[in-house]
Amino acid sequence: MQVNPELDPQTEPETAPPAFQPPKKKPKWLKWVKRLIALAVAAALVVFLMRSCTGGGGTVSANTYRMEPASMQDLTVSVTGTGTIEPIHSYKVTTLIKGEILEAPFEEGDVVHKGDVLFRIDSKDVENSIEQAQIAVRNAQLSLESAQLSYQDLLDNQADQKTDLQIKSTETGVVNKLYVDVGDTLAAGAPIADILDRDHMKLTVAFHAVNTTSFYVGQSAVIKVDGSGESLNGTIDSIAATNSVGPGGTLVRNVTLVVDNPGALSDTSTGTASVGGVDCASGGTFAYAASGQITALTSGKLETLTIHEGDWVTKNQVVGSFEETDMATQIENARIAVENAKNAVQNAQLTLKNAQDSLENYTITSTIDGTVIEKNLDVGDNIDGTSTAGSSAGVSYPAVIYDLSALTFDVSIHELDINQIQVGQKVEITSSAVEGKTFTGHVDKVNINGVTTSGTTNYPVTILLDESDGLLPGMNVSARIIVEEQSTALCVPIEAVEQENGGTILLPGADAVYDKDGNLVSPGTIEKRTVTLGRNNDTYIEILDGLSEGEQVLIQNPVGSSFMEMAMGG
Incomplete structure (x- = not known):
């Protein structure tokens, strides 16, 4: 039976636990006393060390320093870096050509030579393009020849045209009538002016043919004007070559006479004549000795006109001119046509050359001597013109060839060290893939195109291996570039030198204490000496002046920090 303790009178109540008593706090002044004591100890130690370093006359425990002698030794200065082995030359086949592979006469592992055929691709499309380009070149050349002929014709006719x-x-004679004015546009053959010679008249009359046999041009004649009966002296101007039938069926021959116009004669006057006392068989009508019409020999706009009606002109006198604009425009247009035709020929020839060059791209040859590392396409496969196929380290190529006759790699050199690196410097090379062996090489190229990251610039330096037995492309290596090798240099450990302000070292004082084995017990009054520094590597530094061989230098041992922890603790 369960008993409810609250109802059972026999149940004694439990005794309540004592109330929580917080621990008594230590007085604050005690904590501050401890801290002050720790700080005093630390300050005393700092003062002690400073006096020791500055030759202040105090003594320091031998545990604070160790001694190293200045010694003559070979000093090698070097710069280190890492890189990945690569073949000296490589050829990753790329192409933008599309088509089916017809030939691929090689396999992985084969040794190929520069110029060897790797792939031959179906080129029927580009061969058709070449044929079309050849036709285009011929047509362009014919067009050029035609344009040149047209241009030359214009040049040849330019003088006549002018x-x-x-x-x-x-x-x-006299300008009897003027048909045009300046600015008019005329067609070839259009009348410009009529010219009459009113000072001289001609009269054509018929003589019996038998009488004309003795007549000659220039022979004197007497002319009688009908109506006035006036007689005028003239001369024979011309004699007809043939006879004609005159009045009554007689044979006559026309004779033309020329006579000065006394002023009253016109083209309506008539008259008769006699030559050598022989009268003409019939008379005739006077005509002006010279009459004609000036016409346009070409078409164009009338630019000048220097005559007016009634003006006297002489034969072949220039009386006006046309604008030369049309002719000049034709010649310029013809010249431009020739230039355009030349450009068309050049473009057609360029298209042909590009097609022929493209045909060469359908045969892919090796650009180097080397070993086939990858072959990702074969006969019957299609190259899609994207340059790659298969897969190799995320990037794929129809084939990859390595020249393994030599191996190389790049290391990244810090900007503070790059000026020490020169082509030809010796390099020591190690690789974790070939344990226990050091390879040799030399600096092949120093690239001044640096890469800057976070304010620091590094420069790629190419190293060529002199030997590579056991190394393969892709292996990681470490390189030690020998910048300088100095024999018999006076050296001390680099940590013995304070390099700021020129260089200082610490030496044991004259009162230093040593044990029976020569080990330092107390450095005594420490001497601080200024020295001249030379070259250094990661371990030793050269002393050029201020120190002699065998002199002991002090190297400060690391100081523990427990007392500082105590000082800052509580």
């Missing part, structure tokens, strides 16, 4: 642009009088 002559035609001049307007000349066809006769000597």
Whole structure:
């Protein structure tokens, strides 16, 4: 039976636990006393060390320093870096050509030579393009020849054309009528002016043919004007070559006479004549000795006109001109046509050359001597023109060839060290993949195109291996570039030198204490000496002046920090 303790009178109540008593706090002044004591100890130690380093006359425990002698030794200065082995040359086949592979006469592991055929791709499409380009070149050349002929014709006719642009009088006489004015546009053959020679008249009369046999041009004649009966002296101007039938069926021959116009004669006057006392068989009508019409020899705009009606002109006198604009424009257009035709020929030839060059791309040859590392495409496969196929380290190529005759790698050199690196410097090379062996090489190239990251610039330096037995492309290596090798240099450990302000070292004082084995017990009054520094590597530094061989230098041992922890603790 369960008993409810609250109802059972026999149940004694439990005794309540004592109330929580917080621990008594230590007085604050005690904590501060401890801290002050620790700080005093630390300050005393700092003062002690400073006096020791500055030769302040105090003594320091031997545990604070160790001694190292200045010694003559070979000093090698070097710069280190890491890189990944690569072949000296490599050829990763790329192409933008599309087509089916017809030939691929090689396999992985084969040794190929520069110029050897790797792939031959179906080129029927580009061969058709070449044929079309050849036709285009021939057509362009024919067009050029035609344009050149047209241009030359214009140049050859330019002198004649310029002559035609001049307007000349066809006769000597008076401008009887003017048909045009400046600014008019005329067609070839259009009338410009009529010219009459009113000072001289001609009269054609018929003589019996039998009487004309003794006549000659220039022979004197007497002319009688009908109506006035006036007699005028003239001369024979011309004699007809043939006879004609005159009145009554007689044979006559026309004779033309020329006579000065006394002023009253016109083209309506008539008259008769006699030559050598022989009268003419019939008379005739007077005509002006010279009459003609000036016409345009070419078409164009009339630019000048120097005559007016009633003006006297002489034969071949220039009386006006046409503008030369049309001719000049034709010649310029023809010249431009020739230039365009030349450009068309050049473009067609360039297209042909590109097609022929493209045909060469359908045969892919090796650009180096080397070993085939990968072959990702074979006969019957299609190259899609994207340059890659298969897969190799995330990037794929139809084939990859390595020249393994030599191996190389790049190391990244800090900007503070790059000026020490020169082509030809010896390099010591190690690789974790080939344990226990050190390879040799030399600096092949120093690239001044640096890469800056976070304010620091590093420069790629190419190293060529002199030997590579056991190393393969892709292996990681460490390189030690020998910058300088100095024999018999006076050296001390680099940590013995304070390099700021030129260089200082610490030496045991004259009162230093040593044990029976020569080990330092107390450095005594420490001497601080200024020295001249030379070259250094990661371990030793050269002393050029201020120290002699065998002199002991002090190297400060690391100081523990427990007392500082105590000082800052509580």
